[in-house]
Amino acid sequence: MTGFQYIGITAMIIFLLISIGAMVTKRLGRIPSLLWILVWVFGIIALLNPNITTTLANSVGIHRGADLLLYIVVIIMTIGFFSMYLRLRQIRKEFTLLVRKLSIIEVDRDGDCEDTR
Amino acid sequence: MTTPTHEDIFVIIPAFNEGPILGEVLAEVATTGYQIVVIDDGSSDETSKIARKHTPHLLKHFVNRGQGAALQTGIDYALSRGANIIATFDADGQHRIIDMVDMVELVQARECDAALGSRFLDKETRDSIPTGRRVLLRCASTLQKLISGTNLTDAHNGLRVLSRKAACQVQLTNDRMAHASEIIDQLFAGDLVIREYPVKIEYTAYSLGKGQSWTGGFRILFHYIISRVFG
Numbered sequence: 001m002t003g004f005q006y007i008g009i010t011a012m013i014i015f016l017l018i019s020i021g022a023m024v025t026k027r028l029g030r031i032p033s034l035l036w037i038l039v040w041v042f043g044i045i046a047l048l049n050p051n052i053t054t055t056l057a058n059s060v061g062i063h064r065g066a067d068l069l070l071y072i073v074v075i076i077m078t079i080g081f082f083s084m085y086l087r088l089r090q091i092r093k094e095f096t097l098l099v100r101k102l103s104i105i106e107v108d109r110d111g112d113c114e115d116t117r
Numbered sequence: 118m119t120t121p122t123h124e125d126i127f128v129i130i131p132a133f134n135e136g137p138i139l140g141e142v143l144a145e146v147a148t149t150g151y152q153i154v155v156i157d158d159g160s161s162d163e164t165s166k167i168a169r170k171h172t173p174h175l176l177k178h179f180v181n182r183g184q185g186a187a188l189q190t191g192i193d194y195a196l197s198r199g200a201n202i203i204a205t206f207d208a209d210g211q212h213r214i215i216d217m218v219d220m221v222e223l224v225q226a227r228e229c230d231a232a233l234g235s236r237f238l239d240k241e242t243r244d245s246i247p248t249g250r251r252v253l254l255r256c257a258s259t260l261q262k263l264i265s266g267t268n269l270t271d272a273h274n275g276l277r278v279l280s281r282k283a284a285c286q287v288q289l290t291n292d293r294m295a296h297a298s299e300i301i302d303q304l305f306a307g308d309l310v311i312r313e314y315p316v317k318i319e320y321t322a323y324s325l326g327k328g329q330s331w332t333g334g335f336r337i338l339f340h341y342i343i344s345r346v347f348g
Contacts, residue, residue, distance in 0.1 A: 095182075099182050100186065100193065
Protein backbone atom coordinates (compact mmCIF):
# COMPACT_ATOMS: atom_id res chain seq x y z
CA MET A 1 0.00 0.00 0.00
CA THR A 2 1.14 3.55 -0.70
CA GLY A 3 1.41 6.38 1.85
CA PHE A 4 -1.66 8.06 0.29
CA GLN A 5 -3.70 4.89 0.82
CA TYR A 6 -2.68 4.74 4.51
CA ILE A 7 -3.68 8.38 5.08
CA GLY A 8 -6.89 8.08 3.03
CA ILE A 9 -8.05 4.89 4.70
CA THR A 10 -7.31 6.28 8.20
CA ALA A 11 -9.35 9.43 7.38
CA MET A 12 -12.22 7.38 5.94
CA ILE A 13 -12.31 5.14 9.04
CA ILE A 14 -12.49 8.23 11.28
CA PHE A 15 -15.35 9.69 9.18
CA LEU A 16 -17.07 6.29 9.22
CA LEU A 17 -16.92 6.16 13.04
CA ILE A 18 -18.23 9.75 13.27
CA SER A 19 -21.17 8.86 10.98
CA ILE A 20 -21.96 5.71 12.99
CA GLY A 21 -21.76 7.78 16.18
CA ALA A 22 -24.14 10.40 14.69
CA MET A 23 -26.62 7.68 13.80
CA VAL A 24 -26.44 5.97 17.21
CA THR A 25 -26.84 9.24 19.12
CA LYS A 26 -29.55 10.34 16.62
CA ARG A 27 -27.74 13.61 15.85
CA LEU A 28 -28.34 12.78 12.19
CA GLY A 29 -31.36 11.00 10.68
CA ARG A 30 -31.17 7.32 9.79
CA ILE A 31 -31.23 7.76 5.99
CA PRO A 32 -28.56 10.52 5.77
CA SER A 33 -26.40 8.56 8.23
CA LEU A 34 -26.67 5.39 6.14
CA LEU A 35 -25.85 7.36 2.98
CA TRP A 36 -22.71 8.78 4.60
CA ILE A 37 -21.70 5.34 5.93
CA LEU A 38 -22.12 3.99 2.40
CA VAL A 39 -19.88 6.77 1.01
CA TRP A 40 -17.08 6.04 3.51
CA VAL A 41 -17.28 2.25 3.05
CA PHE A 42 -17.13 2.68 -0.72
CA GLY A 43 -14.20 5.07 -0.27
CA ILE A 44 -12.28 2.51 1.81
CA ILE A 45 -12.96 -0.23 -0.76
CA ALA A 46 -11.90 2.06 -3.63
CA LEU A 47 -8.68 2.99 -1.83
CA LEU A 48 -7.86 -0.65 -1.10
CA ASN A 49 -8.64 -1.71 -4.68
CA PRO A 50 -8.42 1.31 -7.07
CA ASN A 51 -9.37 -0.83 -10.10
CA ILE A 52 -12.88 -1.29 -8.71
CA THR A 53 -13.93 2.23 -9.80
CA THR A 54 -12.81 1.51 -13.37
CA THR A 55 -14.71 -1.80 -13.36
CA LEU A 56 -17.83 0.00 -12.10
CA ALA A 57 -17.37 2.80 -14.66
CA ASN A 58 -17.01 0.33 -17.52
CA SER A 59 -20.19 -1.46 -16.41
CA VAL A 60 -22.19 1.77 -16.95
CA GLY A 61 -20.44 2.71 -20.19
CA ILE A 62 -17.92 5.22 -18.78
CA HIS A 63 -14.30 4.76 -19.76
CA ARG A 64 -12.40 5.86 -16.65
CA GLY A 65 -13.16 5.32 -12.95
CA ALA A 66 -12.10 8.90 -12.16
CA ASP A 67 -14.76 10.22 -14.57
CA LEU A 68 -17.45 8.16 -12.85
CA LEU A 69 -16.38 9.58 -9.47
CA LEU A 70 -16.44 13.12 -10.87
CA TYR A 71 -20.00 12.70 -12.21
CA ILE A 72 -21.18 11.25 -8.90
CA VAL A 73 -19.59 14.10 -6.94
CA VAL A 74 -21.19 16.71 -9.23
CA ILE A 75 -24.64 15.11 -8.82
CA ILE A 76 -24.30 14.81 -5.04
CA MET A 77 -23.07 18.39 -4.71
CA THR A 78 -25.92 19.72 -6.86
CA ILE A 79 -28.48 17.91 -4.70
CA GLY A 80 -26.68 19.12 -1.57
CA PHE A 81 -26.64 22.77 -2.67
CA PHE A 82 -30.29 22.65 -3.64
CA SER A 83 -31.37 21.12 -0.33
CA MET A 84 -29.32 23.80 1.47
CA TYR A 85 -31.07 26.46 -0.63
CA LEU A 86 -34.47 25.07 0.40
CA ARG A 87 -33.44 24.98 4.06
CA LEU A 88 -32.17 28.57 3.84
CA ARG A 89 -35.45 29.57 2.23
CA GLN A 90 -37.37 28.07 5.13
CA ILE A 91 -35.20 29.95 7.64
CA ARG A 92 -35.78 33.19 5.71
CA LYS A 93 -39.53 32.63 5.87
CA GLU A 94 -39.37 32.13 9.64
CA PHE A 95 -37.17 35.21 9.97
CA THR A 96 -39.70 37.26 8.02
CA LEU A 97 -42.47 36.12 10.38
CA LEU A 98 -40.36 37.28 13.30
CA VAL A 99 -39.65 40.67 11.69
CA ARG A 100 -43.38 41.05 10.92
CA LYS A 101 -44.51 40.21 14.46
CA LEU A 102 -41.96 42.62 15.92
CA SER A 103 -43.04 45.46 13.61
CA ILE A 104 -46.68 45.02 14.64
CA ILE A 105 -45.80 44.80 18.35
CA GLU A 106 -43.68 47.96 18.04
CA VAL A 107 -46.47 49.96 16.42
CA ASP A 108 -48.82 48.90 19.23
CA ARG A 109 -46.25 49.91 21.82
CA ASP A 110 -45.76 53.29 20.15
CA GLY A 111 -49.52 53.77 20.34
CA ASP A 112 -49.62 52.81 24.04
CA CYS A 113 -47.00 55.42 24.86
CA GLU A 114 -48.99 58.27 23.34
CA ASP A 115 -50.24 60.86 25.83
CA THR A 116 -54.00 60.89 25.31
CA ARG A 117 -54.87 63.61 27.93
CA MET B 118 -62.50 71.94 3.16
CA THR B 119 -61.84 68.96 5.40
CA THR B 120 -61.20 65.55 3.93
CA PRO B 121 -63.78 62.96 4.96
CA THR B 122 -62.14 60.08 6.83
CA HIS B 123 -62.69 56.47 5.93
CA GLU B 124 -61.89 54.43 9.01
CA ASP B 125 -62.20 51.06 7.29
CA ILE B 126 -60.28 51.72 4.06
CA PHE B 127 -56.55 51.13 4.39
CA VAL B 128 -53.85 51.89 1.84
CA ILE B 129 -50.76 49.73 2.26
CA ILE B 130 -47.55 51.37 1.09
CA PRO B 131 -44.34 49.34 1.38
CA ALA B 132 -41.33 51.64 1.30
CA PHE B 133 -37.64 50.90 1.04
CA ASN B 134 -35.38 53.97 0.85
CA GLU B 135 -38.15 56.07 -0.72
CA GLY B 136 -37.19 59.25 1.13
CA PRO B 137 -36.84 61.44 -2.00
CA ILE B 138 -40.46 60.95 -3.08
CA LEU B 139 -42.42 59.47 -0.17
CA GLY B 140 -43.58 62.77 1.37
CA GLU B 141 -45.15 63.85 -1.91
CA VAL B 142 -46.85 60.48 -2.45
CA LEU B 143 -48.23 60.32 1.10
CA ALA B 144 -49.54 63.88 0.93
CA GLU B 145 -51.48 62.93 -2.20
CA VAL B 146 -52.83 59.69 -0.70
CA ALA B 147 -53.88 61.61 2.43
CA THR B 148 -56.33 63.68 0.34
CA THR B 149 -58.50 60.56 0.02
CA GLY B 150 -59.08 60.34 3.76
CA TYR B 151 -58.15 56.64 3.71
CA GLN B 152 -56.01 55.18 6.48
CA ILE B 153 -52.40 55.08 5.34
CA VAL B 154 -50.18 52.22 6.46
CA VAL B 155 -46.50 52.62 5.64
CA ILE B 156 -44.17 49.68 6.09
CA ASP B 157 -40.61 50.91 6.27
CA ASP B 158 -38.79 47.83 5.03
CA GLY B 159 -35.45 48.40 6.73
CA SER B 160 -34.63 51.72 5.04
CA SER B 161 -31.40 53.50 5.80
CA ASP B 162 -32.68 56.94 4.75
CA GLU B 163 -35.38 59.19 6.19
CA THR B 164 -38.32 57.03 5.06
CA SER B 165 -39.64 56.46 8.62
CA LYS B 166 -39.25 60.08 9.64
CA ILE B 167 -41.17 61.27 6.58
CA ALA B 168 -43.87 58.62 6.97
CA ARG B 169 -44.37 59.53 10.63
CA LYS B 170 -45.42 63.05 9.60
CA HIS B 171 -48.28 61.66 7.51
CA THR B 172 -49.61 58.64 9.37
CA PRO B 173 -49.77 57.04 12.80
CA HIS B 174 -49.74 53.63 11.09
CA LEU B 175 -46.01 53.22 10.59
CA LEU B 176 -44.60 49.71 10.80
CA LYS B 177 -40.88 49.15 10.71
CA HIS B 178 -39.09 46.03 9.54
CA PHE B 179 -35.78 46.20 11.36
CA VAL B 180 -34.09 44.52 8.39
CA ASN B 181 -35.06 44.57 4.73
CA ARG B 182 -37.32 41.62 3.90
CA GLY B 183 -38.65 42.61 0.49
CA GLN B 184 -41.82 44.09 -0.92
CA GLY B 185 -43.85 40.88 -0.60
CA ALA B 186 -43.00 40.58 3.09
CA ALA B 187 -43.83 44.24 3.67
CA LEU B 188 -47.17 43.93 1.89
CA GLN B 189 -48.16 40.93 4.01
CA THR B 190 -47.18 42.83 7.16
CA GLY B 191 -49.41 45.70 6.07
CA ILE B 192 -52.31 43.39 5.18
CA ASP B 193 -52.09 41.58 8.55
CA TYR B 194 -51.98 44.90 10.36
CA ALA B 195 -54.89 46.43 8.42
CA LEU B 196 -57.05 43.34 8.96
CA SER B 197 -56.29 43.44 12.69
CA ARG B 198 -57.42 47.10 12.71
CA GLY B 199 -60.79 46.26 11.16
CA ALA B 200 -60.10 47.12 7.52
CA ASN B 201 -62.97 46.36 5.16
CA ILE B 202 -61.13 47.46 2.04
CA ILE B 203 -57.37 47.28 1.51
CA ALA B 204 -55.49 48.95 -1.33
CA THR B 205 -51.86 48.27 -2.18
CA PHE B 206 -49.99 51.25 -3.59
CA ASP B 207 -46.36 51.65 -4.67
CA ALA B 208 -44.30 54.25 -2.84
CA ASP B 209 -42.43 55.44 -5.95
CA GLY B 210 -45.24 57.71 -7.15
CA GLN B 211 -46.12 55.73 -10.29
CA HIS B 212 -49.83 55.23 -9.45
CA ARG B 213 -52.59 57.80 -9.73
CA ILE B 214 -54.84 58.53 -6.78
CA ILE B 215 -57.89 58.82 -9.03
CA ASP B 216 -57.39 55.22 -10.24
CA MET B 217 -57.20 53.94 -6.68
CA VAL B 218 -60.34 55.84 -5.65
CA ASP B 219 -62.27 54.45 -8.64
CA MET B 220 -61.15 50.92 -7.79
CA VAL B 221 -62.13 51.37 -4.14
CA GLU B 222 -65.57 52.47 -5.28
CA LEU B 223 -65.90 49.34 -7.39
CA VAL B 224 -65.13 47.11 -4.43
CA GLN B 225 -67.29 49.23 -2.11
CA ALA B 226 -70.21 48.83 -4.51
CA ARG B 227 -69.61 45.05 -4.32
CA GLU B 228 -69.08 44.86 -8.08
CA CYS B 229 -66.02 42.74 -7.35
CA ASP B 230 -63.98 41.38 -4.43
CA ALA B 231 -60.66 42.37 -5.94
CA ALA B 232 -59.88 45.10 -8.46
CA LEU B 233 -56.47 44.71 -10.07
CA GLY B 234 -54.87 47.57 -11.93
CA SER B 235 -53.82 46.97 -15.53
CA ARG B 236 -51.81 49.28 -17.77
CA PHE B 237 -52.63 47.20 -20.85
CA LEU B 238 -56.38 47.81 -21.07
CA ASP B 239 -56.11 51.36 -22.30
CA LYS B 240 -54.33 51.84 -25.65
CA GLU B 241 -52.88 55.25 -24.80
CA THR B 242 -51.41 53.95 -21.53
CA ARG B 243 -50.15 50.79 -23.19
CA ASP B 244 -48.30 52.79 -25.83
CA SER B 245 -46.71 55.03 -23.19
CA ILE B 246 -44.93 52.09 -21.53
CA PRO B 247 -41.23 51.98 -22.44
CA THR B 248 -40.69 49.14 -24.94
CA GLY B 249 -38.31 47.07 -22.81
CA ARG B 250 -40.67 47.27 -19.85
CA ARG B 251 -43.69 46.41 -22.03
CA VAL B 252 -42.06 43.25 -23.39
CA LEU B 253 -40.97 42.21 -19.89
CA LEU B 254 -44.47 42.69 -18.47
CA ARG B 255 -46.05 40.83 -21.39
CA CYS B 256 -43.68 37.90 -20.80
CA ALA B 257 -44.58 37.92 -17.09
CA SER B 258 -48.32 37.80 -17.85
CA THR B 259 -47.87 35.03 -20.44
CA LEU B 260 -45.74 32.91 -18.10
CA GLN B 261 -48.23 33.44 -15.28
CA LYS B 262 -51.00 32.28 -17.62
CA LEU B 263 -49.01 29.20 -18.64
CA ILE B 264 -48.05 28.25 -15.09
CA SER B 265 -51.22 28.96 -13.17
CA GLY B 266 -53.90 29.45 -15.82
CA THR B 267 -54.87 32.94 -14.65
CA ASN B 268 -55.88 35.19 -17.49
CA LEU B 269 -54.70 38.71 -16.66
CA THR B 270 -53.25 41.38 -18.93
CA ASP B 271 -50.93 42.85 -16.30
CA ALA B 272 -49.60 40.37 -13.77
CA HIS B 273 -47.23 42.75 -11.99
CA ASN B 274 -49.20 45.89 -11.26
CA GLY B 275 -48.75 47.22 -7.73
CA LEU B 276 -52.14 48.92 -7.59
CA ARG B 277 -54.74 46.52 -6.23
CA VAL B 278 -57.87 46.96 -4.14
CA LEU B 279 -59.14 44.05 -2.09
CA SER B 280 -62.25 43.50 -0.03
CA ARG B 281 -61.72 42.13 3.46
CA LYS B 282 -62.78 38.69 2.18
CA ALA B 283 -60.17 38.85 -0.59
CA ALA B 284 -57.43 40.17 1.70
CA CYS B 285 -58.04 37.27 4.09
CA GLN B 286 -57.19 34.89 1.22
CA VAL B 287 -53.76 36.43 0.80
CA GLN B 288 -50.91 34.81 2.69
CA LEU B 289 -47.73 35.76 0.87
CA THR B 290 -44.68 33.59 1.38
CA ASN B 291 -42.58 35.11 -1.40
CA ASP B 292 -40.82 37.92 0.40
CA ARG B 293 -39.38 39.47 -2.73
CA MET B 294 -40.95 40.48 -6.03
CA ALA B 295 -42.43 37.05 -6.89
CA HIS B 296 -45.25 37.98 -4.50
CA ALA B 297 -46.98 39.73 -7.41
CA SER B 298 -47.63 36.37 -9.07
CA GLU B 299 -48.35 34.62 -5.78
CA ILE B 300 -51.04 37.13 -4.78
CA ILE B 301 -52.85 36.52 -8.07
CA ASP B 302 -52.72 32.75 -7.58
CA GLN B 303 -54.12 33.08 -4.07
CA LEU B 304 -56.92 35.41 -5.15
CA PHE B 305 -57.91 33.14 -8.03
CA ALA B 306 -57.87 30.10 -5.73
CA GLY B 307 -60.69 31.61 -3.69
CA ASP B 308 -64.35 32.07 -4.49
CA LEU B 309 -63.91 35.71 -5.49
CA VAL B 310 -65.05 38.04 -8.23
CA ILE B 311 -61.89 39.57 -9.72
CA ARG B 312 -61.80 42.44 -12.18
CA GLU B 313 -59.03 44.20 -13.98
CA TYR B 314 -59.28 47.97 -14.08
CA PRO B 315 -57.48 50.24 -16.56
CA VAL B 316 -54.93 52.40 -14.77
CA LYS B 317 -52.32 54.86 -15.92
CA ILE B 318 -48.73 54.58 -14.76
CA GLU B 319 -46.68 57.71 -14.47
CA TYR B 320 -43.21 56.60 -15.51
CA THR B 321 -40.46 58.82 -14.19
CA ALA B 322 -36.70 58.33 -14.10
CA TYR B 323 -37.15 57.58 -10.38
CA SER B 324 -39.85 54.91 -10.79
CA LEU B 325 -38.04 53.32 -13.77
CA GLY B 326 -34.88 53.16 -11.68
CA LYS B 327 -36.80 51.24 -9.02
CA GLY B 328 -38.36 48.84 -11.57
CA GLN B 329 -37.29 45.37 -12.61
CA SER B 330 -34.57 44.52 -15.13
CA TRP B 331 -34.53 41.38 -17.27
CA THR B 332 -32.18 39.63 -14.84
CA GLY B 333 -34.55 40.63 -12.03
CA GLY B 334 -37.36 39.14 -14.10
CA PHE B 335 -35.58 35.78 -14.37
CA ARG B 336 -34.91 35.79 -10.62
CA ILE B 337 -38.62 36.43 -9.96
CA LEU B 338 -39.54 33.56 -12.28
CA PHE B 339 -37.13 31.20 -10.49
CA HIS B 340 -38.52 32.10 -7.05
CA TYR B 341 -42.09 31.82 -8.29
CA ILE B 342 -41.54 28.33 -9.74
CA ILE B 343 -39.74 27.17 -6.59
CA SER B 344 -42.59 28.42 -4.41
CA ARG B 345 -45.15 26.68 -6.65
CA VAL B 346 -43.26 23.39 -6.37
CA PHE B 347 -42.03 23.47 -2.76
CA GLY B 348 -44.59 25.76 -1.14
